[in-house]
Amino acid sequence: MELVDRARALVPAQGRAILGITGPPGAGKSTLTDALLADLGPDVGHLPMDGFHLADVQLDRLGLRDRKGAPETFDVDGYVAALRRLHDEPDRTLYVPGFERDLEQPVAAAIAIPPTARLVVTEGNYLLLPHGGWERVRPLLAACWYVDLDDDVRRQRLVRRHEQFGKSPADATAWVERSDEANARLSAATRERADLVLPVTVG
Template sequence: MSAPARTTLAGLAQALLARQRGPRTMVGIVGAPGAGKSSFAEALKERLDRAAPGLAQILPMDGFHFDDRLLEARGHLARKGAPHTFDVDGLAVLLDRLRRDDGSEVVVPVFDRELEIARAGARAIGPEARLILVEGNYLLLDDPAWAGLRPRFDLTVMLDVPLDVLEARLAARWRGFGYDDARLAAKLEGNDLPNARLVIARSVAADLLVANTVPSGD
């Protein structure tokens, strides 16, 4: 199998603009925690909006986090953000609704990072949106629970960020939330970095690779 082609944010925007006519296009934007998926998706949407306002909308995978109460009941709260802490089936159903492209508005959930909860009905995607930018860690994970998502994407993009850069970004994120050294180490080594290594090691090849320099916001 040949290696994925490399592109840039600008190159990807140009390629997507060429797809604006015809059926709705589902784009999977994938990367490890700290890769900057949400910031990249927002920057990509901004570029697309300048050329064609309303053409693109973002669907974050994080909106499908299980609630903390459910995770606590299952003993999974400390691993929040790992593959088994997401409603994969719910995400698949919503992707199918968007792919149907039947002229109806689709309302989607969005994760509130300050409150650490997913807000239902937080963003509306109207029928005018022809490019759906789906961003998340595990969209290409080589795992039976996640493999069913892959056929739902017309194009996949992997954000290529070295592990040491991911670690630095994640540490800066949690320090911004007031984590001390002990709590930070537990968060990184107990959850974030194992998840990052999993994405890097066990994601199937994307169609395109982007070396992402956009600061992390995911």
């Protein structure tokens, strides 16, 4: 697999490399990440941006519940700190939060990245965003790949995903059009900043 070889080539002689996978909601970032992790073997770490979602109790406090998934609804400081620790503390196990889609909530310390992980894959919508604190992410990545998918197919995937996790068809469609697509436009505007654009074909 060419992408596996490209990922392995990022690992430096000393220290760690972090590979970013970005793109709009529903493009297939997690699918690609899962495939890479499976093919690269056990000595590769995983740090998903989704684990840094603010919990609903915080979104309610901030009045951001209806914008969940937007850049300001993440703990960007915590995410950047975790990425920095991967470089600064390579001999320590790093525990990072995961994200439980059934609950739509982050889960503390759900993922462990051991010192043996010389390559770490991180994926999320805003890895190349140039403002709001997210501009600190790109310098910490050895490379960042953008996953691109036809917008109509991507929106259909998102509606199905929301339905699977409990929304009615009408509510799922409304959420995609109001929230996910606003976030998709932000991500799409960063496409040209990626080191590699990966078109996803369906069919």
